[in-house]
Amino acid sequence: MANEQDFPVIFELSKEGRKGYHLPELDVDDFNLDDEFQKQYIRQEDPDLPEVSELQIMRHYTALSTRNHGVDSGFYPLGSCTMKYNPKMNEDVARLPGLSSIHPYQPESSVQGALALMYDLQTSLSHITGMDYVTLQSAAGAQGEWTGLMMIRAFHEANGDYQRTKVIVPDSAHGTNPASATVAGFEAVTVKSNERGLVDLDDLRRVVDEQTAALMLTNPNTLGLFEKDIIEMAEIVHGAGGRLYYDGANLNAIMGYTRPVDMGFDVVHLNLHKTFTGPHGGGGPGSGPVGVTNELAPFLPKPLIAKTGDEQYFFDYDRPHSIGRIKPYYGNFGINVRAYTYIRSMGPDGLKQVSESAVLNANYMMRRLSEEFELPYDQHCKHEFVLSGKNQKKMGVRTLDMAKRLLDFGYHPPTIYFPLNVEEALMVEPTETEAKETLDEFVDAMNQISKEAKEDPETVQEAPHTTVVDRMDETTAARKPILRYYRD
Amino acid sequence: MQHRYIPMTDEDRQAMLKTIGVSSSDELFADIPEPVRFTGELNIKPAKSEFELKKEMAGLAEQNSHTQSHTSFLGAGVYEHYIPSIVDHVISRSEFYTAYTPYQPEISQGELQAIFEFQTMICEMTGMEVANSSMYDGGTALAEAVNLSAGQTKKKKVIVSKAIHPESLDVIYTYAKGFNLDIIEIDHQNGLTDLDQLKAELDDDTASVVMQYPNFFGQIEPLEDVQSLVSEQQKTMMIVSSNPLALGYLTPPGEFGADIVVGDAQVFGIPTQFGGPHCGYFATTKKLMRKVPGRLVGQTTDDEGRRGFVLTLQAREQHIRRDKATSNICSNQALNALASSVAMSALGKQGVREMAELNMKKARYAKKAFESAGFETLYDGPFFNEFIVKLNKPVQELNEALLQEGFIGGYDLGRDQEQYDHHMLVAVTEVRSKDEIDQFVSKVGELNG
Known part of the structure; x- marks a missing residue:
């Protein structure tokens, strides 16, 4: 065939x-x-x-x-994905035989180096988020969300609050939030965004009640805007007995500026494959550690890594209130090694510089692009921002077309049609590892495409022109699925 | 300090601030309310230079005993195997490892096709019709399979063999809580799942029966008999967790009518790395194709009629279906699936059988050697590459002593089930030589007293 x-x-x-x-x-x-x-x-x-x-x-x-494009191939401003540089040193460290060729069931005495590394990573992430305890077990962000929600569920149940069956999720949230709520046995309830792109406090008051188990929030949110009403939101949710869940997908914006604990969050998951340079690997593996405050700590998954008085590390299985095991062994250790190496390369000042530069890069691009593209929320953004392709759509050129046209310029396009509350959305996240020259070149390409939309729309509508394949027939792919190769 | 990962210079900063129309970057953070601002310094260790940090990390790594410093007989779900050099060379191509999920097919054909090939190879190994692009690991893949069976059959009772990996069993319990499933455990007799008990428990309310093949003790469960029991219930599914290497020799679960086959492809090209990341796989029937968790790659054509690949049937997934999705999984283990594909390509049709047989023969030699040295071994049935040796003392104690002698001993079965105190699960793969086996048996004999 x-x-x-x-x-x-x-x-x-x-x-x-x-x-x-x-x-x-x-x-x-x-x-x-x-x-x-x-x-x-x-x-x-x-x-x-x-x-x-x-x-x-x-x-x-x-x-x-x-036939594949990675961060090393070229600029990859994919919003909400934090496609930053993946340091090569991390790859070398993760391949050291003493880290890559150890077995999870070796005697603890023979893996003290690995345990020390994990313990120090846990501790570092605790300090970065302000949480009291961190587990490294979750394999990825979505598993972290589910783990955190299972702990919240166990916490409420321990208090006899079996009626807390609802998890509130903003309409702009990543799809994993409501999906994780379902898998953890909750009902997902949507809270609306207001005209400023932030959670609508009135709507939040409306949906919060004695059935509220938690509010899941990304801050800055998926529009790249800081939820500045966070204090009131925390009061509303805590006041009703619910807990606050922090989706750490956008932590790259705030390191050293604020911590989830400062904002009132009770549970946090982090995406080490975003903020902490774990390579995305074409879709994984990731790592999604979860941090909690003291009141939720008894429910952490088993085992935890602990330390005796004489600096011996061990796995603590004696945790009677734990939600149990969420994954065989101890998490995606290889990714955790990379993240640890990164944190140690950066130090406290370096991590703050990361967030400062990420935010500065994003605001700079946003201002430059807003000359040609509709900016639905005209205010300073954090590490990413969302444009609308409305102006170009009037000329018959859709956001999808512009994204495909960007491929001809050697770029991976921004995230498109997400978040759902912006028409023809283009979500751009440059990250701190990109140079100003790169941002300028990308802006020039975007402006060029906008110009083409006016003067020569077919060029955009028929893009890409330079890739190894053209646009794919996705409809047939879904209607008559061919999911494996068959010999003729 | 100018860090090597951050290209922004002071000159860049000034120019950018000017374009934005602010005087300092602090203004960009002004929307963080003052009471929630963090004003201290993060309490983490100061930055270290590349050279010094590498040295420190190498020091940490050397505190661990590993398979280049020690000879290992430890398995129990994670195995040391031959990894062809090409595997790491392929996954070190940064076009692969620095790429995101292939949502833009025109510039992701490499990754998409690699996954399509992985899906095909998993179908071939398991004898199933459909496989997804990977799961976190074998244990969570199994838990997702259980949840799928409950959702599909609208039944809450799941029967699980206690001869599956104990940590997979734990994970099933944790995942099942979200859907309030009722997990029934079936004991084992002589290393195999007790089929009489299974028969007694099976009823019309049973969503699925979960088996491991080969099971945690290395024994080969009689899937044919299990299937004939399961098929008496109209809707009940048979879920099998399988080490895919063993399927180079064993009849694949698909041929026994399994509805879902899961497992871990770590055995193909993935280092043990302290238990993760490995590579779960998930294979099933065409009938359940639209219920599969995670990403699927499908073949299609482009506008010019050229063959190409895309992520497909995405309406199952969280980014489209949100709270109604079949699973919350988003990131998976794509790069490790690539590693496994390369390893499976290298082994090819003949190599997987040859490697499986090498494991089996060397394990049999080791079992006989223990028996000749006067040890009692369990069990008598056909097995893959693991068997049990009974010791005179706690396995933990013996393993500590073995470390001093250059060996990483087998798994302490007593940590899960009291009946197995002083029982070591020994794994022998193709990488162990006769000399190493002989020395291990003799050293265990010496230390066992």
Whole structure:
């Protein structure tokens, strides 16, 4: 079913008898395994994996990599994703055999270095967020959200508050917030944003009641705006007995300026693969540590990492009120190593500079872009901002078209059509690791596209023109799903 | 100080502040209400230079015993295996590891196609029709499978074999709480799930039955018999957690009619790294395709008719369906799925069987060696690459002593179930040589007293 012009899938390179491996020798007695098993348990047909040589594999995946855009390839201002530089030193450290080749069930005495690292990372994240305890177990942000909500649920239940079944989520929130609420057994309730892009306090008062378990909030929010009514919001929610959940997706904006604990939050998750430079890896792995205040600490997942008086680290399983285990072993350690290395590279001043530069870069771009593009919320932003493609839409050019046109300029486009409360949204997050020259070049490209929208809309509507494939037929992909390769 | 990760100079700063129309960056933070501002200095260690920090991290790493300093017989769900060098070279291509989720298919064909190939390889290994782009790990994949079965069958009772990984069982309990599921545990006899008990518990209210194949003790559960029991209930699903390497030799669960097969692809190309990140996989039938958690890549064509790949069936997912999504999963383990794909490509059709058989043969040699040295071993049934050795003293004590002798000993089964005090689960993979096995058996004999 492949056309000549198609890029081959690896199965199409396969030729019977070719090998890409050299396994250790069989240096023990040869056992006749088949004698031991009933025939129906012995695989009769081998899995149809490719048979390819080592160089063929390298060429295949190298070619695939050139059909992919990463932060190292070029600017990646994808809003809400914090696509900052992934330091190479972190990669080297994570590959040290003493960190990459250790087993989770080794005696604690033989992994004291790893435990010390995790303990110090926990402690550092505690100080950055102001939370009393941090667990490193959650594999990613969404799992962190669910973990935090499960702790809030356990807390309410321990108080006999079984009626607290609702979690309030702003309409601008990331989709994982309401989804995590459902998975934790709550009902998600939406609170509206006001005309300034912030949570509407009146609507919050309306939805908060004795059934409220928690309010989940990202601050700055997904519009990149600081929820400056946070004190009142915390009062409203706490006053009704609910707890405040901080979605740390946007922590990159505030390090050293404010901490979730200062704002009144009770639970926090962080995305180490955003703020703390864990590489996104094409979709993961991430790491989503969760911090809590003292009152929620008894409910933390098992085990915690603790320290004895004589500086010996150990896993503390003796936690009778814990929500239990959320993941086998101790979290995505390899990502935690990278984040720890980053924090130690930056120090307290460095992290504050990160947030300052991230916010300055975003405001600079926002001001420059607002000359050509509609700015729905005209105020200082934090680390990201949202534009609307309304002006260009009038000329028949949609935000999707502009995003595709940006590909021709070598950029990954901003996040589009999110958050949902802005028409034709373009959400831009430059991060602190980009130079002013890069921001200027991107602004020039955006202005050029806006000009094309007026003078030559087809060029934009038919973009991209330079990529290895054109726009894909996503409708057919969903209607007649082909989710694996079949040989002809 | 100008940090190497932050390019902004003072000159840049001044020019940018001027464009914004403010005199200092503090004005950009003025909307943070004064009472919630943090005015101190973050209480974290001061920045260290690249050279000094690398040295410190290397020092921390060297405090740990690892598989290059010690010979390991530890498994229990996480294994040391042959990792072809090409794996790390491929995943170190920064076009892969510094990319986000492939939402823009025109500039993400590399990642999308790599995932499509991964999905295909997982289908091939498990004998299933559909596989997703990865889950966090085998344990959470299993818990998600349980939740899916309850949602699909609208039933709350889930029967779980106690011969599955104890930490997976724990995770199932935690995840099940969100949907108020009722988890029933089935004991094991002679290392295998007690099918009489399973039969007695199975009824019309059962959403699913959860088995591990090979199970936590390394034994091969008779899936054919399990399936015939499960199929007596019309809706009940069979969920199987499988080490995919074992499926190079064993008949895949798909051929026994499994509805969902999950597990961890760590065995293919992923270092143990203290338990994570690994790579959960999730495979199922076409019937359940639209209920699958997480991302799916599908094949399609572009405007010119060229084959290409996109994320598809996204209406299941949290960013579209929000509180009605099939799962809250967003980030997964894409880079590790790539690592596993490269490893599976290198092994190919012949290599997976050869590697599985090497594990089995070396493990059998080790089991016999323990028996010849006078140890009691468990059990007698067919097994993959793990077996149990009974010791005279606590496993923990012996393992501490083994460390001094250059060995990382097996898993202490007594930590989960009292009946297994003094029982060590020994894993022998293809990387262990005859000499290493002989020395290990002799050293355990010596220390066992």
